[in-house]
Every structure is written in structure tokens, then in C-alpha cells.
Amino acid sequence: MARKRGEFGRTGKRRAVQWVSAIAVNSYFLAPFGKYLCVPVLNCYSCPVGTTACPIGSLSSFIVLKRLPIYIIGFVGLIGVLVGRALCGWACPFGLVQDLMYKIPSPKWKLPRLFDGLKYVMLFLFVIGLPLILGGDTMKSAEQRITGDAKSYDYCALVCPVGTLEAGIPSRFMKVSDDASGDKAPPLPDPGEDGMPPVDWAPPPDIENLPPDGAGILPEELPEPVLKDAPRPGFRLSWRFGTKLGILGSVLVMMVIARRSFCRALCPLGAMMAFFHGASFLRLRTDQDKCTRCMRCVRVCPTDSRRVPAGDERREATSECVLCLDCVRSCPERDALTATLTGRRVMRSRDRNETS
Amino acid sequence: MKHPEIAWIIAIILAVLFAAMLVHGIHTGDADYVRKNAQNFCFG
Numbered sequence: 518m519a520r521k522r523g524e525f526g527r528t529g530k531r532r533a534v535q536w537v538s539a540i541a542v543n544s545y546f547l548a549p550f551g552k553y554l555c556v557p558v559l560n561c562y563s564c565p566v567g568t569t570a571c572p573i574g575s576l577s578s579f580i581v582l583k584r585l586p587i588y589i590i591g592f593v594g595l596i597g598v599l600v601g602r603a604l605c606g607w608a609c610p611f612g613l614v615q616d617l618m619y620k621i622p623s624p625k626w627k628l629p630r631l632f633d634g635l636k637y638v639m640l641f642l643f644v645i646g647l648p649l650i651l652g653g654d655t656m657k658s659a660e661q662r663i664t665g666d667a668k669s670y671d672y673c674a675l676v677c678p679v680g681t682l683e684a685g686i687p688s689r690f691m692k693v694s695d696d697a698s699g700d701k702a703p704p705l706p707d708p709g710e711d712g713m714p715p716v717d718w719a720p721p722p723d724i725e726n727l728p729p730d731g732a733g734i735l736p737e738e739l740p741e742p743v744l745k746d747a748p749r750p751g752f753r754l755s756w757r758f759g760t761k762l763g764i765l766g767s768v769l770v771m772m773v774i775a776r777r778s779f780c781r782a783l784c785p786l787g788a789m790m791a792f793f794h795g796a797s798f799l800r801l802r803t804d805q806d807k808c809t810r811c812m813r814c815v816r817v818c819p820t821d822s823r824r825v826p827a828g829d830e831r832r833e834a835t836s837e838c839v840l841c842l843d844c845v846r847s848c849p850e851r852d853a854l855t856a857t858l859t860g861r862r863v864m865r866s867r868d869r870n871e872t873s
Numbered sequence: 874m875k876h877p878e879i880a881w882i883i884a885i886i887l888a889v890l891f892a893a894m895l896v897h898g899i900h901t902g903d904a905d906y907v908r909k910n911a912q913n914f915c916f917g
Contacts, residue, residue, distance in 0.1 A: 552908040562911040570911035578910050579903075588898020588907060594891035598884055796884045 531607055531841060535616070538608035542568045555592045558609040559786050561677070563684035573644055573785055574680075577671035580648040593789060600858075601797030602790045605780060606819075606841030611679050615779055616819070618772035627821065628775040632782040633837055640785035643672040672785055675757070678765040685761060777819045781837055794836040798859045801833040801844070807853035814844035814854060 541547070542558060543566045551568035555575055562571040572593050579586040596604065605612055653669035673680050754762075771778040780787050803826055815823045822837035823844050840856075848854040848866030856864040898904055 548912075552911040553904050555907060567911075570907050575907050575910055579906075584903075584906075586903075587894045587901070588903035591891045591894030591896075591898055595888060595895055598888045598891060793887075796880060796887055798884055798888075 531843075532613075532616070534607050535610075535613040539610035539613050542610060544568050555589050556604070556608075557593045557596055557786055557790055558604050559611040559679050559784060560609075561680040561683040563673075563680060564687070567683070571673075572789070573677070574671075574673045577644055577648045577653075577673060580645060581653045581669075581671070594793070597790050597793030598797060600799045601793055601840050602787065602838065603799055603840040605784075605787055605790060606839035609780075611784075612777070612780060612839070615772045615777050618769065619776050621773045623773050625776075626774045628778050628781055630821075632778075633835075635782045636784050636788040636791075639672060639676065639783055640788040643676055644785045647671060647675075676761070676764060676783070678761070678768045678779070678783075681758075681761045681765045685758065689758075777839070780839060781820055787839075791836040794834075794838065799840055799863075800857050801838075801840075802855050802857055803833060804853050804855070807850050809850055809853070811849065813847050813849065817843045817847040819843065 538558065539560075542551070542556065542560045543564065545566040545568065547568045552562070552570050554569050555572040556569040557572050558569075559573075560567055560569065560571065562569065562574055572589055576586050576589050579589065647670040651670040653671060653674070669675075768779050768783065771782075805826070805828075808825065810825055812825065815825065818834075818838075819841060820837040820839055822835040822839075824832055824834055826832055842856050842864055845854050845856050845864050845866050851867055852865050854866040855862050
């Protein structure tokens with residue numbers, strides 16, 4: 518049975534792709550292959566089930582080590598040139614979270630354009646600047662870096678709400694790390710000659726008065742050896758991790774109020790991909806003769822980036838456009854708005870009563 | 874951009890440049906370092 522457009526919602530296919538992508542980048546068993554790939558979607562690679570390498574975390578690590586991130590720039594740049602920010606709109610798991618959070622009924626707010634520039638501060642200050650100037654301890658454990666307990670000064674350690682949500686909080690509750698749970702985790706003990714960590718063994722208090730034949734000393738009566746610097750159970754909150762939890766909470770609240778607010782204001786990956794907005798093979802094109810300027814495409818735009826070009830103007834959107842193509846789907850005029858990839862049409866607007 | 878053909882040329886040049894950087898990174902072992910870094914980062 519043919520259905521009319523819009524009958525099952527505008528974002529049906531895109532939502533399906535978002536779910537598939539979210540599962541794929543968190544599918545664990547693909548990790549042996551996926552960890553080579555700096556796929557430009559925001560998904561923390563500290564998460565045990567994370568499949569791909571985070572471009573932001575990898576970039577900061579390269580900068581700390583004063584190593585040119587040629588591979589990362591090449592990978593992210595190539596995808597940026599091919600499809601622009603389409604992965605932000607179609608494949609980013611955190612984008613999916615934002616889209617779902619925005620469905621929660623609440624007073625809605627339009628994020629002022631002033632906030633759009635904040636993500637460039639995130640990119641140049643926290644991803645590049647601070648790691649370059651202050652360095653960091655890249656040999657610390659993942660838990661210490663994500664929770665802000667290591668001497669790292671990058672986006673992962675100071676800001677990233679995705680890392681806090683996917684790795685920081687779980688790592689605090691899962692006793693999987695071998696060297697951290699406190700504000701200042703102690704260094705790992707040096708192994709002894711036998712390769713085992715040293716132990717603190719306290720003799721029984723009355724050992725001086727024991728009979729010389731050793732009677733009464735049984736293995737089960739000896740105290741349990743205590744490993745030096747063994748992980749301490751429980752949840753301890755450092756000020757840095759507390760700050761990150763506050764950032765995460767603020768971001769979650771903002772997601773409910775303002776649509777795609779994190780993408781627009783705080784995402785350094787979005788800032789990187791925004792540079793390819795004007796030089797991407799995937800583009801929007803408005804047919805001026807067919808467009809009735811009803812502005813429906815402007816209203817449905819999740820990032821408030823859609824512009825309806827007038828006259829000779831060819832600018833279809835600002836660099837905030839995540840190429841979700843909701844504008845194309847919502848356009849009621851046949852062929853008035855099309856999306857093209859290397860010049861070939863991949864999606865076009867259709868009449869509202871047209872079957873699909 | 875008023876001249877779309879210039880945008881195409883820029884896009885093609887950038888694509889070739891980034892592809893070359895990607896291949897160079899694979900040859901110099903950067904890709905392997907990215908994998909090791911990602912695995913080292915994983916706490917699980």
C-alpha cells in the first residue's frame with residue numbers, strides 16, 4: 518500500500534540510519550577493525566563497546582606528542598569534502614541523543630547565533646591550544662583521563678560530555694581499572710624481583726610471644742596480604758570530574774530546550790567539519806522558479822542554518838548546516854529544492870500528496 | 874559562491890590532498906598509532 522509523504526514523519530529514514538550508526542559505532546566486536554578509523558562522529562573511544570577512534574581524542578593525543586596528525590586530518594578532511602557535515606545529521610550518535618531529547622515536552626528556546634562561535638573556541642583552545650602548550654600525560658589510564666584525574670588538559674579531560682556519559686560515569690561504577698578511583702590516583706607500584714607487586718604484610722601482634730616451634734601459626738590465621746595502591750571501591754568525586762558532570766547536566770538540559778544546541782555551540786568536531794561546508798560534493802540547490810518562498814524549509818531546519826537564496830545568491834545554508842535534508846523532505850513544491858552529490862541528484866522535494 | 878565551477882575545482886583539489894594525506898598516514902604508521910591510542914584509551 519502506497520503511503521503519502523509525511524504520513525510516518527519527516528525523519529523516518531534518517532532516524533533509522535542514526536540508529537544503525539549508533540549501534541555500529543558501539544558494536545564492540547568491530548573494534549579490531551574500527552579503531553583504525555577516525556570516523557567524524559562524536560562517540561567516545563574510551564567506552565568499552567566503542568568501535569571507532571574519536572578524531573578529537575586522537576588529534577589531542579597527536580598534538581601532546583608533538584606528532585603531525587596527517588592521517589587524522591586526511592581521514593576527516595576526505596569525509597568532509599565528500600559529504601560535508603552529513604555525518605553530523607545522519608550518523609552521529611550524540612546527534613541522535615539530541616534529536617530524541619528535543620522531543621521531550623518543554624518550553625523551547627531558539628539558540629542565539631552568538632553561541633555558534635563557541636565551538637571554534639572549543640576546537641582551537643581545548644583540542645589544539647591547551648594540549649600544545651601544556652602537554653599532558655598520555656600514559657595515564659583511560660579512566661583517569663576521562664574523569665579528569667590525570668594531568669591532561671584537552672577537550673576529553675576538561676569538557677567532553679560524551680566521554681563523561683559513555684565512559685566517565687560507567688568507569689566510576691565498574692571496578693575495571695587497576696589504578697584509579699580517587700582524586701589523585703597513585704602510581705602503579707614497581708614490580709618486585711618475581712614480577713609481582715609488593716605487598717604490605719603486617720605480622721600478627723603477638724608474634725614475639727609465640728612458641729619457637731611455631732605452633733598456633735596456621736595459614737588461615739594470617740592476615741590477608743594487602744596490595745599496595747590497590748583500587749579503592751566506591752564513588753569518589755574529584756572537582757574536575759564534578760565539573761564535567763555539571764557540563765553534562767547542562768548540555769542535557771539544553772538539548773531539551775534548544776534543538777541541536779550541542780552541535781551548534783560546543784562540538785569541536787562540528788567546528789572541524791564546518792570548514793568543508795562550502796567545498797563539499799554534497800550540496801543543496803534551490804530552483805528559484807519553483808520556490809514559493811513559503812519558508813517551511815527554514816522552519817524545520819534543526820540548526821537554524823537554512824537560507825532561501827534570492828536572485829543571484831547561491832548560498833543555501835550557513836556552515837551550521839548538518840545536511841539532514843529535512844528541508845528537502847519538508848518542501849511542498851516539486852523539484853524546488855534538491856540535494857546533489859557530485860552534481861547528481863540524490864533527493865528532491867515532492868508534492869505533499871505525491872506517493873513514495 | 875557565484876562561480877560554482879570554482880567550488881568544484883576546490884573540492885576536487887581538497888579531495889586529492891586529503892586522500893594523499895590519508896595514504897601517507899597509513900604508510901608512516903599513524904593509522905596504527907591511532908588504533909593503539911584508541912585501544913589504550915578504552916578502560917574496559
